[in-house]
Amino acid sequence: MIAMVVGAIHPGTLQVFWFMLIGVMWLMYFFLEGFDFGVGILLPFIAKDDLDRRVLLNTFGQVWDGNEVWLIVAGGATFAAFPRWYALLFSGFYLPLLLILLALIVRGVAFEFRNHNRAPAWRASWDRAIFWGSLLPSILWGVAFADFVAGVPIGKDGRYVAGFWHLLTPYSILGGITLLALFCLHGSTFVSLRTTGDLRERARSAARRIAPVAIAAVIAFLSWTFSNAIGAHDTGIVPSFIPLLAIVAVISTAWLVSEHLDGWAFLSTGLAIILTVGTLLLNLYPRVMVSSVSPAYDLTIVNTASAHYTLVVMTIVAGIFAPIVLLYQGWSYWVFRKRVMRPTEQPPLGTSAAAGPPPGGVATTVPSSEKVGPVPDKADPMAPAEGS
C-alpha cells in the first residue's frame, strides 16, 4: 500500500526529495556536532584545570556519538541515493577526508581513553587529540563545502582527484575559517547553556570575543558566495533572504550573549550554521558536484541518482524510522537537560540530598531553568577535586 503510493511519485520528485533529505542530514550534523567540535576546540582556552575539562567534556559526553551518526547516515544515504556522487565525492576529496577520518578516530577514542589514567601527561595528550581532532574537521568541512560550490576540475571522463593544496583556494580557506568560527561560537554558547559559575562566565566571554570574528567571516563568505552565484546566474534557487538571515542570526548572537540569554544564543548560533551551510547547499542544487571545466561535466541529482525502485524503498524506510530516531534522540537531550556542575559547588538547598563534598569525580546538577547564579560561586580551581 505505502509502496504503491510512494512508487507512484514521479522519479524526479524523489531525486529532489533525497537531495533535500541528505542536505538536512548535513545540517543536522553541523548543528549537532558543531557544538561538540566547538567545545573541543575551546577546551584549552576556557578550562582552568582538569576538573573544568571534565565538566566540559561531560556537557556533550552523552550525545557526541549520536551527533556523529548524522555524518555516517549522510554518507550512507548519498551512497544509496546518488552512487556516482558518493563515488566521485569520496575518491575526489581523498586527502581531506583521510585527515577528517584520522581526526575523528583520535578524537573519538580520546573521550573514552583519557579517563582511564590520572597521570597529567596522559590526559594532556588526549586533550591535545581532542583539540586537534575537533579543529581539523571544522576547518576541513568548511573548505570542502566551499569547494563543492566553487567547483573542481571534473573532466570529460567524469574523473577528478584533488591534490590537497589544489583544494585550498582563498574562497575555500574563507569557508574553513567561517565554519571554524561558527563552531567555536556554537560551542561557547553551548557551554554557557550547560554549565554554571566561572565556567559559564568564561564561556560567555569567549563567545563575546569570537562573535566579531564569526560575524566578519560569515558576511565576507556569504557575500562572496552570493556574488559568485550572481555571476553565474544561478541565484534563483538561493533566495537572498537566507544568507541575510544567516548574517542576522550571527549578529544577534552577540547581543543574546551579552543579555545572558544562553538558550536563545545557542539557538541563534545553530541557526547561523544551518543558514550558512544551507546557502551553500541551495547554491549547489540541482548539481551535486560542480565541474570548473564546463557545466556539461557537472554531476547533478539526475545523472547520479539511483534507479526509482531504490529511491522508493529508501523513502519508505526513512519515512518510518527517521521520525522515531528524532523522537528518541530528542528525548535523550531532554534527559540530560540539567547543567553540569563542578563537584566543589554545592547545589542550592533542596535540589539534592547528596550533602557533603562528594568523593572524587562526582558531579551534581542543577536545573538549567535557574537562569543566573543561585549557585554560590565558590569554585576553587585549587580544590583537591580528584581525590587522587
Next chain:
Amino acid sequence: MLPLAAGVAPVTLARWQFGVTTIYHFLFVPLTIGLALIVAIMQTAAYRSGKPHWDSMARWWGKLFLINFAIGVVTGIVQEFQFGMDWSHFSTFVGNIFGPPLAMEGLLAFFLESTFIGIWIFGRGRVSPRIHLISIWLVAFGTTVSAYFILSANAWMQHPVGYKIDPKTHQAVMVDFWAVMTNPTLLGQFTHVVLAAYTTGAFFVLGVSAWQLLHNRSQEIFGRSLRVALVVGFIAILGTIWFGDSQAQLMTKEQPMKMASAEALYHTQDGASFSLLTIGNLSGQPIFQIRLPHLLSVLADRSWDGKVLGIDNVQAAEVKKYGPGNYEPIIWVTYWTFRLMVGLGFLMLGVGLWGLWLLKKKRLEKKRWFLWALVWCIPVPFLANTFGWIFTEMGRQPWVVYGLLKTSKAVSHIGTGYIGTSFAVFAGVYSILAVVEIGLMVKTAKTPPDEPKEPEAGSETGTRTEVPELVY
C-alpha cells in the same frame, strides 16, 4: 611518498588497506556485540534479583565493554568512507543495492546504539533503573541489527540476488529489496557471524574471569561471570559451528570455487575426503596428509558419495561462462584459513564441553589448569573470526561481486601515492591505537572489582541519591 609502494598496483594497495582496516575493525566489533549481550544479561539479573553483586558485575564488565566500544565506533567510520575513497568503481556499480543497507544500518542501528549507550553511560541515577536496563538491551539489539544490514551488503557480494544490470549505465540496480534482505547467504552468514560474536564475548569473559579467580578475586563476581559466560559461550559456539556447516552447502552451490579451494581439491571427485592438514605443496603432491574419508562430500552435499567439483573443473566452467581469465583464489590462503577457522571453532567447543563437565562436577572454579587454559583461550575466537573473514573474502577472488565485477575493475582512479599514503597512515595510527587499547584492556581487566554497593535509601525527594558521575 612511499618508496616501497612505488610500482605496486593501486588495486593491490587498496586491497591490503581494506583487508587490514577491516580485520582490525572486526577485532573489536564481535567483542562489542558479545559483551553487550553478556552485560545486558548481568544487568537484568541485577534488576530482577536486586542483589548488589550482579550490579557490580554489570558495572565491572561495562568498563571493558566501553573501552572496546569506543574503538569499534571510530574504526567503523573508516569502513563506510573507504568504499568511496578507494573503491569508487565498485561504489558506482553496486550503490543502488549496497548503499541502502548502509544507510539503513546508520538509521536503524547506529542511532539506536549511540543514543542509548549515552543514556546507559550517563543515565545511571538519572533515568529509572528500568529505562537504564532497557538502554543496554537496546544497545545490544542495535549492534545485532547493524550486523544484519552490513552482512546483507556482504552477502550480496557473495551471492547477488534481486538485481538486474541496467543496460545504459552498466550499474547493478535493485529490482527486489525483499530478496536482498532475505538472501539465503545472508541468513546463513548472519546467524554464523552473530553467534561467533557471542562466542567471542563469552570466551573473553571466561578468560578474564579465570584470571581473576586465579588471583583469588571475588568468587561471587567472577565465579558467576564464569558460569554465565560458559553457558552463553557453549550455546554460541555450538550454533556457530552448526550454521557454519549449513553455510558450506550453500557455498558449494553458489560459489563452487570457494568450496574446492577450501580443500585444494583440483579434480572433481565423488565421496571426497577432507584433509586435516597437509605438509608439502597443495597442488597434488603432498609429503604428508591426514585425511578423513568422505567428510568433504558430507560437508558440501550432505551425502556420503556426493560429487564435489574440483578447482580445475570450476575454472574451465567459469572460463566458458565469463570469458578467459584466472578464476582461482590463492589456494594456500583459502586452504589454511578454512582449516584454522574450523579447527579453532572445535577447540572452543571442546573447552566449552570440558567446562560444562567441570561445572556439573562442581569443580569449575577449583581446577587451576582449566582456568589457565581459559586465560590462554582469549585470543582464540579473535583468530577464528579473522581466519573466517579472510577465507570468505579471499575465497571469492578474483571477484568482488561474484560473477558480476572483478576486484581489479573496482578500484578508484587514483594514484598509488594516495592509497599508499592512506595505507601507511592508517597502519601507523591503528598500530598506536592497538597498543593503547590492549594496554588499557589488560590494565582494566586486572583491576579488582569495587565492593558491591548496598542499594541506597531514597533521599527526601524520593529519588535515588546516587549522583551521576562525571563519566569522562
